[in-house]
Amino acid sequence: MHSHDRITVPAPVHTAPPGGQLPRLLPGGFAPGPASLAEHVRRYGHAPAPLRDWPRRNALLDEVERSGLTGRGGAAFPTALKLAAVAAQAAPVVVANGTEGEPASAKDKVLLARSPHLVLDGAVLAATMVGAREVVVVVHHSVREILDQAVAERRRAGLDRVRIRLVTGADRFVGGEASAVVHWIERGVPAPTLTPPRLSERGLGRKPTLVQNVETLAHLALIARYGASWFRALGTALEPGTMLVTILGAVNEPCVREIAIGTPAGEVLSLAGGASAPLQALLLGGYFGRWAGASEAVRLPFSTAGLSSLGAGPGAGLIAALPADACGLAETARVVRYLADESAGQCGPCLFGLDAVAGEVQRLADGRTSSLATLRCWLGQVDGRGACHHPDGTVRMIRSALSVFAPELERHARGWCCATRKGAVLPVPPRRPR
Amino acid sequence: MTRRLRVDPIACEGRGLCAEILPELITLDDWGYPVIRAGSVPDSLMTDAREAVKVCPKLALWLEERR
Numbered sequence: 052m053h054s055h056d057r058i059t060v061p062a063p064v065h066t067a068p069p070g071g072q073l074p075r076l077l078p079g080g081f082a083p084g085p086a087s088l089a090e091h092v093r094r095y096g097h098a099p100a101p102l103r104d105w106p107r108r109n110a111l112l113d114e115v116e117r118s119g120l121t122g123r124g125g126a127a128f129p130t131a132l133k134l135a136a137v138a139a140q141a142a143p144v145v146v147a148n149g150t151e152g153e154p155a156s157a158k159d160k161v162l163l164a165r166s167p168h169l170v171l172d173g174a175v176l177a178a179t180m181v182g183a184r185e186v187v188v189v190v191h192h193s194v195r196e197i198l199d200q201a202v203a204e205r206r207r208a209g210l211d212r213v214r215i216r217l218v219t220g221a222d223r224f225v226g227g228e229a230s231a232v233v234h235w236i237e238r239g240v241p242a243p244t245l246t247p248p249r250l251s252e253r254g255l256g257r258k259p260t261l262v263q264n265v266e267t268l269a270h271l272a273l274i275a276r277y278g279a280s281w282f283r284a285l286g287t288a289l290e291p292g293t294m295l296v297t298i299l300g301a302v303n304e305p306c307v308r309e310i311a312i313g314t315p316a317g318e319v320l321s322l323a324g325g326a327s328a329p330l331q332a333l334l335l336g337g338y339f340g341r342w343a344g345a346s347e348a349v350r351l352p353f354s355t356a357g358l359s360s361l362g363a364g365p366g367a368g369l370i371a372a373l374p375a376d377a378c379g380l381a382e383t384a385r386v387v388r389y390l391a392d393e394s395a396g397q398c399g400p401c402l403f404g405l406d407a408v409a410g411e412v413q414r415l416a417d418g419r420t421s422s423l424a425t426l427r428c429w430l431g432q433v434d435g436r437g438a439c440h441h442p443d444g445t446v447r448m449i450r451s452a453l454s455v456f457a458p459e460l461e462r463h464a465r466g467w468c469c470a471t472r473k474g475a476v477l478p479v480p481p482r483r484p485r
Numbered sequence: 486m487t488r489r490l491r492v493d494p495i496a497c498e499g500r501g502l503c504a505e506i507l508p509e510l511i512t513l514d515d516w517g518y519p520v521i522r523a524g525s526v527p528d529s530l531m532t533d534a535r536e537a538v539k540v541c542p543k544l545a546l547w548l549e550e551r552r
Contacts, residue, residue, distance in 0.1 A: 244495070245493050245494075245495050245496075397494070397495040398494035398495055398497070399494070399497060399498070399499050399516055399517070399518040400494065400514060400516065400518050401494075403516040403518075404514070404515075404516055407515070407516070428515075429515065432514045432515060432520070436494060436514075436518070436520075437494055438493075438494050438495045
C-alpha cells in the first residue's frame with residue numbers, strides 16, 4: 052500500500068454518482084411520483100451556491116463548454132454558446148421551455164413529473180450564469196400541479212435568489228418553438244415571431260432572453276455539480292452525455308428512457324421491451340424527423356453522426372416503430388394533416404401550402420387520383436418559406452416517407468395497400484375546429 | 486455593398502404587387518405568395534426593387550444591406 056492512500060481527505064459534502072451510471076436525470080428504480088426537494092438533495096446534493104462574481108460564472112461557463120452539452124429541444128445547439136450570447140447582454144431573462152407540444156413526445160413531461168427540482172436547479176443556475184433575476188418555467192398542463200408544489204417547496208426552504216414564475220404552455224404543436232414560447236408568455240399567442248431580432252437580443256419584455264429546453268437545464272444542473280468530465284463519461288466524444296428518448300409505436304412497453312447518446316437504435320427499442328411485431332420502418336426524431344427502413348436503422352447509433360447517413364437525427368429524442376402490417380403512407384398522411392392544421396396560420400405558404408400538401412398526401416395514401424409531381428413541386432414551394440421551421444420540418448418528413456415507402460406508393464397508385472392493421476400507430480389529437 | 490430583397494412571411498398577404506413590378510426577381514407561388522430569387526439585386530433592377538418595396542401595402546418587403 053502506498054503512503055498517500057492513508058491520507059485522509061475531508062469527506063465531500065456529496066459524492067458524485069458514477070459518471071457511467073444510468074439514469075442520471077430520472078429517478079432510478081420504481082419510486083413513484085415526483086422526487087421531493089429532500090429526496091432530490093439526498094440524491095444529487097445541493098446545487099452550487101449562487102454565483103455572484105464573474106470569475107466563478109465564467110468558470111462554470113467554461114465547464115459547460117467543456118462538457119459539450121447541446122440543446123435537447125431538437126436543434127442540438129451548443130448550450131455554452133447560447134449562455135455566452137445572453138450573458139453578454141444587460142438585464143436578461145431565462146425561459147425554461149417544457150412546452151413539448153409534439154403529441155408523440157413525452158420526455159419533457161416525464162422529466163418534469165419525476166425530477167422537477169433538477170430542472171428548476173438548472174433554470175436557476177442558468178439565470179445566475181447570465182445575470183438574470185427572473186426565470187419563467189413553461190410546462191405542459193399535465194405537470195403544472197407538480198411544478199407548483201416544487202416551486203412552493205423551494206420557496207419554503209428559501210432556496211433560490213431568483214424569482215421563478217410558472218406558466219402553463221400552449222397545447223399546440225408550434226407552441227414550443229422558442230419565439231412562440233416568448234410570444235405565448237407575453238401575449239397568450241402561441242405563434243412564432245419573425246427573427247431577427249434574435250431572442251438573445253430582444254425577447255420577453257424586449258429583454259435579452261435565454262430559452263432552453265427543460266432537459267438541457269437538468270443536464271446543466273448536473274454539470275454544475277459534478278463537472279464536464281463526469282458528464283462526458285457517457286455518450287460519444289462528439290456528442291457527449293445522455294439524452295431522454297420517447298419510445299413508442301410497435302414496442303411492448305412504450306416509455307421514456309434515458310440513453311447514452313450513440314446507443315444503437317435497436318438497443319433503444321429493447322429498453323421499451325423490444326418490438327411487439329415485425330417492423331418495417333422507424334420514425335426518428337419526431338414529426339419533424341425522418342422515416343427510415345427498420346432493418347437499416349436499428350443498427351445505427353442514435354446520435355446526429357450515427358443517423359446522418361440516413362439524413363436523419365435524434366431530434367428531440369423520439370423513436371416510433373412502425374409495424375410491418377401498418378401503412379406508412381396512411382400514417383404519414385394523418386400526421387401531415389395534423390401538422391398542416393397546426394400551422395400558426397401566419398405565413399401564406401405554410402397556411403395554404405401545407406393544407407394543399409396534406410390533401411395530396413392523403414389522396415396518395417387513399418389511392419385516389421393524385422400527382423406525385425404536383426406534390427413534389429408543392430413541397431419545393433413550401434420548404435423554407437415560413438417565419439419558423441414548421442413548413443420545413445413537415446416537408447422533410449414527407450420527403451423521407453416518399454423515399455422509404457416508395458414501393459408502397461406504387462402499389463397504392465394501382466389501388467393496392469399492403470396494410471392489414473386497423474387503427475393508428477402514431478398519436479394525433481382529434482382535429483379541432485379552425 | 487450589395488442589397489437583397491427580403492420578405493416578412495408573417496406580414497405578407499400575397500397581394501402580388503411586388504411580382505408585377507419586379508417579375509425578374511419575384512415570382513408568385515401557387516397560392517399567390519412571393520418567391521424571391523436568391524442573390525443580390527443587380528444595379529440595373531435597383532429602381533424597380535425600390536418601387537416594389539414602396540408599393541407593398543403590408544410593408545412586408547424590404548431591401549437588406551449585405552456586406
